[in-house]
Amino acid sequence: MSERLAEGSASFHTDEQVPAATAAPGLRAEEPESRVRPGPPLWLLLELTYRCPLHCVFCYNPTDFATTGPELGTDDWIRVLREARALGAVQLGLSGGEPLARDDLETIVAEAHTLGFYINLITSGIGLTEARIAALKQAGLDHIQLSFQDSSRELNDFLSSTRTFELKSKVAALIRKYDYPMVLNVVLHRLNIDHVGEILELAEQMGAQYVELANTQYYGWAWLNRDRLLPSREQLRRAEETLERFRAKVGQKMKIFFVVPDYFETRPKACMNGLGSVFLTVTPDGTALPCHAARMLPGLILPNVRATSVKAVWYDSPGFNHFRGDAWMKEPCRSCPEKTKDFGGCRCQAYLLTGDAANADPVCDLSPHHHLVTEAVATAARTIAAGASKPRVEEQVLVFRDHRLSIPVTVAPAKS
């Protein structure tokens, strides 16, 4: 699953406006939208299923996904597509879990295409046979984002707890054959960030047009494994240097998105461009979320599309209205001039680290809880210096995503 989606702000390039200088006389670029009345849910993410053949240690899916209700049926998904499109949704992500685990994926894609969505399939590639890619092309699928765990077979297979590297390479060949843009996603963390050079070389060999190097965001299974996945600042610096050298070499032919690891920042990401402003996620059981990790937030009353129209979900539900505007904010965000830029950062990160979703994201160095982030980084550096960072990590210290486990969300309460 795309960490770029998880990160939100990096994924949706609405900021890329046409410079006014290139406009013909009398025509000008758009004004930014008002934040008072929400605009349409431009980005619709359907998590079609939590089923997935992989067991990735950095998966953002909830760690108790095994206890959620039954998946929506084809008709429900189609109704959601129609209602969301009527509101103005235009980018569609089909994700999961592994969306190819649904045998009605082609039906869903065909309907979405008829409605005018731009359809992104976000997949591990497992289950993407030639027959299915041909059917998906026929149905109108626009784009396939293929995830790799690493450039080497050994680490790819270890991190996803499967043997999938060869299979993914075959899928990449199919993506080329069916004339899709080649878009690769690799989630970065302590165990593979030193391989950024090799990962980029592999991407170039595969003819990638877009590569997303997404530093792990610590939610779901990644949160459980944070202290084994967080890289050191030194690792990050080396990776960024390698990236810059590679960018200079390949130029425009490959676009590389580097999703910043926010634990190393001093200002938070503008998560989801503010909750309830652009993104609408529907989970396998029909629960609608303003961000795909929001199910963990206590007290947030989340609507379900089985009982509530998408319009009512987006405009009227308490779950989507709660974090709109700034009435929910506490200090230091409330009086901060940057609140309109980053919206206080990530609510889920605030909750996981401080126990209160309304606090400032502790990534911000104005947060009284910022030390929780710097301490985690310092601990990572110490662990790595002590030599425990090599990819031969014993399996028992990493928790692999598994439907046989159900792990409640645990919060690291603030000490102050």
Place this chain on the structure above:
Amino acid sequence: MSAVSAETKPVVGRGFRLQWEPAQEAHVLLYPEGMVKLNSSAAAILSRCDGIRTVADIVTDIESAYGVTGLSPDVAAFVALAQEKGWLEIRG
């Protein structure tokens, strides 16, 4: 930014799709996991980039549609920018 010849025949890039969005009252250019909301001049140019018309044809067409003249440098500059961003490709 490369110079754009008047005889160039640009076409919307692979993986990109231009469409009108009533909810945004704008043309948008859609691409993998992203969207550019276009102002109307950008939309006027991009919607004419079909791989058949030359840049010179596009200029003539827009000038007559909007009743203005002298758009050639603006169109060339936009095509160069759009090419750099991958929105437009030059084929053949």
